[in-house]
Amino acid sequence: MEINALTGEFARAPNEAAFLAHKQEQTRALLGFTLSFCTVFYLGFFATDLAALGWGPDTMALLAARIGVAVTAGACAWLAYRRRLPVRATRLAASLAEGVALACLMFISVLRPDEFHWHAMSLAIMLVVVYLYIPNRLRYAAGLAVAATLAFVVFAGQYGHMSGADKLTMGMLLVLVNTFGFLAARRFNQVSRAEFRSWSVLKHAAERDHLTGCFNRRYLHEQLMGVPDAGSLTVLLCDIDHFKHINDTHGHGDGDMVLRSFARILQAAIRDGVDSVVRYGGEEFLIVLPGTDLAGGLHLAERLRATFAGAALISQDGATALRATASFGVAAVDRTALASDAPLRRLIAAADALMYQAKRNGRDRIESLQLA
Numbered sequence: 001m002e003i004n005a006l007t008g009e010f011a012r013a014p015n016e017a018a019f020l021a022h023k024q025e026q027t028r029a030l031l032g033f034t035l036s037f038c039t040v041f042y043l044g045f046f047a048t049d050l051a052a053l054g055w056g057p058d059t060m061a062l063l064a065a066r067i068g069v070a071v072t073a074g075a076c077a078w079l080a081y082r083r084r085l086p087v088r089a090t091r092l093a094a095s096l097a098e099g100v101a102l103a104c105l106m107f108i109s110v111l112r113p114d115e116f117h118w119h120a121m122s123l124a125i126m127l128v129v130v131y132l133y134i135p136n137r138l139r140y141a142a143g144l145a146v147a148a149t150l151a152f153v154v155f156a157g158q159y160g161h162m163s164g165a166d167k168l169t170m171g172m173l174l175v176l177v178n179t180f181g182f183l184a185a186r187r188f189n190q191v192s193r194a195e196f197r198s199w200s201v202l203k204h205a206a207e208r209d210h211l212t213g214c215f216n217r218r219y220l221h222e223q224l225m226g227v228p229d230a231g232s233l234t235v236l237l238c239d240i241d242h243f244k245h246i247n248d249t250h251g252h253g254d255g256d257m258v259l260r261s262f263a264r265i266l267q268a269a270i271r272d273g274v275d276s277v278v279r280y281g282g283e284e285f286l287i288v289l290p291g292t293d294l295a296g297g298l299h300l301a302e303r304l305r306a307t308f309a310g311a312a313l314i315s316q317d318g319a320t321a322l323r324a325t326a327s328f329g330v331a332a333v334d335r336t337a338l339a340s341d342a343p344l345r346r347l348i349a350a351a352d353a354l355m356y357q358a359k360r361n362g363r364d365r366i367e368s369l370q371l372a
C-alpha cells in the first residue's frame, strides 16, 4: 500500500478506493458540518457589507451573492447529511461550494475596493478551510485555491487601493498560505493513510488464517454467526481425505502446500464479498453461502470436489505431483421457514454430521440435507 509522495494519497487506485469507502461516513458528516458552519459565517458577514457601504444597490447585490453561496453550500450540506452520497458526489459538492464561495469573495472585493487588506485576510482563512477542513481531493482543493489566489491578485491590481509594497506583501503572504496549506493537507493525507494501512494489516491478521488466507474461527463467530437476512442459507463443510497420510508420507511442508492449494480452489469458486470461506479446523473448511439454496450449494460442492480431485498438486521440491480428495457435507435452510435464532450454528452442526457420513460412505463424495 504505497503512498504517493506528492499528494499523500495511495498510489494504487483500489487501495485509495478502499480507504475512501472506509472513511465515507465520517467524510459525509464532516462535509455537512463544515458547510453548514461556513454558510452561517458567510451570511453573518453581510453585517460588514452593510457597515462599509450602507444600504444601496451594491449592498443588495452583495446580499444576493451571499444568499447564493448560502443556498449552494446549504444544499450541499443537506445532501451530505441526508443522502448516502458516493465519494465522487461528496467531492463534487465540496468543490462546488468552495468554487461559489471563492467567486463570491472576488465579487465582494471588487464592490468594496477600499478594504483589499481585509479581503486578503478573508481569502487566507478561506484557503485554510479549503485545504484542511472541507474534505476534498487534494488536487481539486489546490486547483481551486491557486485559481482563486491568482484571480484575487489580478483584481487587487486592477481595483484595489493599495501601495506597491502592500501588493507585494499580500501576494507573498498568499503564496505562503497556499504552500503551507498544501503541505499540511498532504501531511494529513499521509498520516490518515498510514493509520488506515496499519488498521488493515491488523484487521487482516485478526480475521484471517495465516497459512491459507481464509477467514478464521474468530471471524466466523464475530461476523458471520449473526447473519440476519431472510431467505436461503447453505453451508458446505469440507475436509481433505487422509490428510494425516499426506503429512506422514510427504512431510508437513507438502501438507501445508496441499492445504493452501485446496483453500485457493475454494476461494476462487465463491462470490467475492458475498460468500465466505473459513478455515474451520486443521484440514477442515467451512463455506457460508447466503442467498443460495440446496441445489446451488450441491452444484458448487460437486465443482469443488471434481476440481480438487483432478488437480495435480506439485510438491515443494517440484519433483512429485500429489493427488488428494476431499469429502463434503452440504446443509441448507430456508430462513423464512425456520424459527431459529441460530440457523448458522444448526447448519454447521448438520453439515459436520453429513461430512462425516461422506467419510464413512467412502470419501471423495458429497452428502446433503435440506433442514426443515
Ligand SMILES: Nc1nc2c(ncn2[C@@H]2O[C@H](COP(=O)(O)OP(=O)(O)OP(=O)(O)O)[C@@H](O)[C@H]2O)c(=O)[nH]1
Residues within 6 Å of the ligand: 211, 239, 240, 241, 242, 243, 244, 245, 247, 251, 252, 253, 254, 255, 256, 259, 281, 282, 283, 359, 363
Ligand atoms: N501440514 C499440516 N498439517 C496439519 C495442519 N493442521 C492439522 N494438520 C494435520 O492434519 C491431520 C488430520 O488428520 P486426521 O484428523 O486423522 O484426518 P485424516 O488423516 O484427514 O483422515 P480423514 O479425515 O478421516 O480422511 C493431522 O495429522 C494434523 O496434524 C496444518 O496446518 N498443516
